[in-house]
Amino acid sequence: MAEHPLLHVQQLEVRRRDNREAPLVGPFSFDIGSGATGLVGESGSGKSLTARALLNLLPPNLQAHSRQMRFGDRELSTLNNREWQAVRGAEIALVMQDPRHALNPRLTVGEQIDEALRLHVRMRTTQRLDRVLQVMDEVGLPQSRQLLKHYPHQLSGGMGQRVMLAIALVNRPRLLIADEPTSALDTGLRNQVLDLMMQLADTHGMGLLLISHNLPLVARYCKQVLVMYRGQCVDRCAGNALDQATSPYTQALWNCRPSGHTFGHPLPVFDPESIEANAS
Numbered sequence: 001m002a003e004h005p006l007l008h009v010q011q012l013e014v015r016r017r018d019n020r021e022a023p024l025v026g027p028f029s030f031d032i033g034s035g036a037t038g039l040v041g042e043s044g045s046g047k048s049l050t051a052r053a054l055l056n057l058l059p060p061n062l063q064a065h066s067r068q069m070r071f072g073d074r075e076l077s078t079l080n081n082r083e084w085q086a087v088r089g090a091e092i093a094l095v096m097q098d099p100r101h102a103l104n105p106r107l108t109v110g111e112q113i114d115e116a117l118r119l120h121v122r123m124r125t126t127q128r129l130d131r132v133l134q135v136m137d138e139v140g141l142p143q144s145r146q147l148l149k150h151y152p153h154q155l156s157g158g159m160g161q162r163v164m165l166a167i168a169l170v171n172r173p174r175l176l177i178a179d180e181p182t183s184a185l186d187t188g189l190r191n192q193v194l195d196l197m198m199q200l201a202d203t204h205g206m207g208l209l210l211i212s213h214n215l216p217l218v219a220r221y222c223k224q225v226l227v228m229y230r231g232q233c234v235d236r237c238a239g240n241a242l243d244q245a246t247s248p249y250t251q252a253l254w255n256c257r258p259s260g261h262t263f264g265h266p267l268p269v270f271d272p273e274s275i276e277a278n279a280s
């Protein structure tokens, strides 16, 4: 990891505001640098809460604490709501799982991408339109001038995902958080969208936090991988070392991946007692 990572997080915790139970996430420390970082773990392990904490977008009954959350030269843990609005969507952007739920059905594609831009920059309408068309081109949306006037229900799944990516990228964020960004897509489209995200991250030097259940995909795309279990980080390794992981939980996750080898066979079961939290 580089000496000054893009994001440095120390002892992040997500708790219920009533403080009734143990933290839902953490304490969890990690760095995000250049190249993609994968965040994996079974359902309910705390991946989305971690992502939401990084954007100060937790549900009202939860709150995040951290010793440090340094993003470039800025400390995120001390930002007020107004300051967060300037960071979120502009410097740190989020792509969610399913465009059918995340896009506003009443606004056209053009209006939704433009809205994201208008919130953060002062530009003339014509300049904004140029930027909207440019980002649509970057994410591979064809015939962008006609598409500007389309509504979400007129889009295919792959196109909807690209519109969400355009919204996330229109302000050229320094960090993109993608929470299961392609799980609603078929394999061909999934690889296209991921290749595109990686290519854009490379071209613009953008950090990428990729949350996924798909371990082979994470192994292929991510430089480092953080493995979560019941809110704790139980393993971290290089993406290309996932298949040789020594942690029993990571091994179990890897062995549970659906593949030609596992088809028709019972999936392995792991022993939770064998897992030790690794929050350092």
Ligand SMILES: Nc1ncnc2c1ncn2[C@@H]1O[C@H](COP(=O)(O)OP(=O)(O)OP(=O)(O)O)[C@@H](O)[C@H]1O
Pocket: 016, 024, 041, 042, 043, 044, 045, 046, 047, 048, 049, 050, 059, 061, 062
């Ligand atoms: N608002 C909330 N109040 C209380 N508990 C919550 C709340 N939101 C989530 N949780 C709990 O926190 C845990 C982590 O949830 P989270 O959504 O981060 O899981 P995840 O790893 O993203 O799972 P998935 O892979 O299914 O998306 C779960 O046990 C969930 O039930």
Ligand SMILES: [Mg+2]
Pocket: 047, 048, 049, 179
């Ligand atoms: Mg989730």
